[in-house]
Amino acid sequence: MKSYYSKYENYQxxxxxxxxxxxxxxxxxxxxxxxxxxxxxxxxxxSHGSGCGCKVAPSVLExxxxxxxxxxxxxxxxxxxxxxxxxxxxxxxxxxxxISTVDFFTPIVDDAYQYGKIAAANALSDVYAMGGKPFxxxxxxxxxxxxxxxxxxxxxxxxxxxxxxxAGVALAGGHTIDxxxxxxxxxxxxxxxxxxIKKNSAAQEGDILFLTKPLGTGILTTALKRxxxxxxxxxxxxxxxxxxxxxxxxLGPLDYVHALTDVTGFGLIGHLIEMCExxxxxxxxxxxxxxxxxxxxELSAKFIYADNTMRNWKSYEPKVEGISGESLLTLCDxxxxxxxxxxxxxxxEQELSQLLRSHDTLIAKIxxxxxxxxxxxxLK
Numbered sequence: 001m002k003s004y005y006s007k008y009e010n011y012q013x014x015x016x017x018x019x020x021x022x023x024x025x026x027x028x029x030x031x032x033x034x035x036x037x038x039x040x041x042x043x044x045x046x047s048h049g050s051g052c053g054c055k056v057a058p059s060v061l062e063x064x065x066x067x068x069x070x071x072x073x074x075x076x077x078x079x080x081x082x083x084x085x086x087x088x089x090x091x092x093x094x095x096x097x098x099i100s101t102v103d104f105f106t107p108i109v110d111d112a113y114q115y116g117k118i119a120a121a122n123a124l125s126d127v128y129a130m131g132g133k134p135f136x137x138x139x140x141x142x143x144x145x146x147x148x149x150x151x152x153x154x155x156x157x158x159x160x161x162x163x164x165x166x167a168g169v170a171l172a173g174g175h176t177i178d179x180x181x182x183x184x185x186x187x188x189x190x191x192x193x194x195x196x197i198k199k200n201s202a203a204q205e206g207d208i209l210f211l212t213k214p215l216g217t218g219i220l221t222t223a224l225k226r227x228x229x230x231x232x233x234x235x236x237x238x239x240x241x242x243x244x245x246x247x248x249x250x251l252g253p254l255d256y257v258h259a260l261t262d263v264t265g266f267g268l269i270g271h272l273i274e275m276c277e278x279x280x281x282x283x284x285x286x287x288x289x290x291x292x293x294x295x296x297x298e299l300s301a302k303f304i305y306a307d308n309t310m311r312n313w314k315s316y317e318p319k320v321e322g323i324s325g326e327s328l329l330t331l332c333d334x335x336x337x338x339x340x341x342x343x344x345x346x347x348x349e350q351e352l353s354q355l356l357r358s359h360d361t362l363i364a365k366i367x368x369x370x371x372x373x374x375x376x377x378x379l380k
Contacts, residue, residue: 008331009205009338028360030112033310037065043107043110043115043148044109044224045110045224046144046148047135049184051380063235063337064100067169070085073127073244076093077089077090077091078090078091078194079199083274084259084278085200086261088264093167093205094196095193096191096192097191098188098189099126099127099167100187100189100237101188101190102123102140104140105184106153106182108221108241109221109224109238109362111231112159113155113236114242116157116161116163117162118159118241119159119335120160120163120186121138121163121241121243121337122264122337123185123187123188124163124186124188124245125188125244125245125248126188126253127204128220128244128245128246128247129200129245129262129340130190130304130342131192131196131197131198131249131251132186132197132249132252133192133249134167134273135169135190136163136170136188136189137172137187137188137189138167138187139171139174139184140175140183140185140186141156141157141183141184142177142178142181142183142305143177144178144182145359146178153176153182163244164186166244169188171186177261178301189343189349189353190234193254196253197252199277200259200274200279201279202278203258203261204279204369205281205370206346206368206369206370207258207289207344207345208342208346208349208358208367208368209341210340210352210364210366211290211291211340211342212245212316212361213291213341214291214296215330215331215338216293217237217293217336217337218335219300219329219330219333220233221302221321222307223295223373227303231294232264233253233295236293236294237293240339241337242337244271245262246359246366247340247361248262248340250355251342254352256347256348257342258343259343260342261340262339263338263340264337264338266334267332267333267334268331268338269312269313269323269332269377270316272341272367273316273376274377275341275343276369276377277376280372281371281372282369282370282372282376283376283378284368284371284376285377286365289364291362296330298328301326305333309328309333312330319375320376320379321379322379322380323379343369349365
């Protein structure tokens with residue numbers, strides 16, 4: 001495993017040197033003249049990262065959040081950041097929890113309208129992952145006004161409005177700044193009956209693990225950014241990233257759904273580790289059952305992967321056993337607007353499958369929760 005990782009690390013260093021040279025030379029071209037035709041602008045060329053792949057590495061985030069000061073206790077705060085859950089939940093005092101979250105990122109695709117749709121679906125997902133229903137959102141927009149026309153930002157907002165309309169969410173306003181790179185997302189409020197709150201830390205031994213979207217968005221969007229695939233090759237990926245995880249609202253009332261989270265920038269490995277550690281358990285992944293988007297196998301065989309893939313692996317390597325080759329690149333791949341990871345009681349597997357099928361949602365049984373062992377995850 002060490003030699004395999006070193007091979008990727010060397011490749012990563014070479015790639016970084018090339019990208020620095022390429023970025024320094026290309027940015028002169030991007031800055032020299034402000035484009036005027038929104039239809040011919042490739043948004044991914046105006047940012048150093050893509051989507052949730054631009055998240056801070058897990059180990060760095062832990063250092064940022066580390067504090068010697070005792071956290072202030074608030075009696076109505078039901079869920080904070082103690083278990084790295086998807087959103088905060090506040091007790092409104094009437095058996096209803098207010099869910100609050102924010103998520104934004106740099107362009108994941110070149111088309112502004114699609115970018116807005118994906119960013120909105122990704123932000124709303126945190127509320128669904130708590131078993132709740134979103135009802136209001138505020139936009140967060142950073143735009144390089146000297147590089148990109150305002151008409152393009154208008155298309156981003158239009159895409160977000162379309163997704164909010166599908167979700168029955170009021171996009172009520174927002175905040176904008178002039179920034180070196182474009183970024184966009186939403187601050188979202190939702191509600192959930194307190195008994196229906198789903199946490200990422202309540203899985204039980206023997207639970208079956210389901211995933212509702214295929215993996216590989218980071219690999220495909222990296223290939224797009226490098227010009228290795230066409231916009232047409234991205235159709236399946238864009239459809240997946242634009243799909244709402246609204247099934248989460250239906251999972252809230254189900255007692256046999258013990259734990260729930262969405263798979264985003266830390267990859268399936270990272271978010272499953274959070275579920276394992278929060279629940280005091282380990283897990284097994286049946287890698288051959290993990291769904292992948294089209295072309296992901298071919299691209300990973302050519303060492304095409306997002307920058308955050310190796311940063312994720314560096315953080316999680318001591319907690320995983322059995323990973324190698326393709327599975328390292330796919331399971332650590334940072335997902336943007338990924339699917340829900342569901343831990344369900346083993347005797348209710350068929351009931352959950354029927355529910356997912358009735359909502360036209362992918363049914364992928366990918367593993368199970370086990371008694372706690374030395375590692376958090378074991379690949380089978």
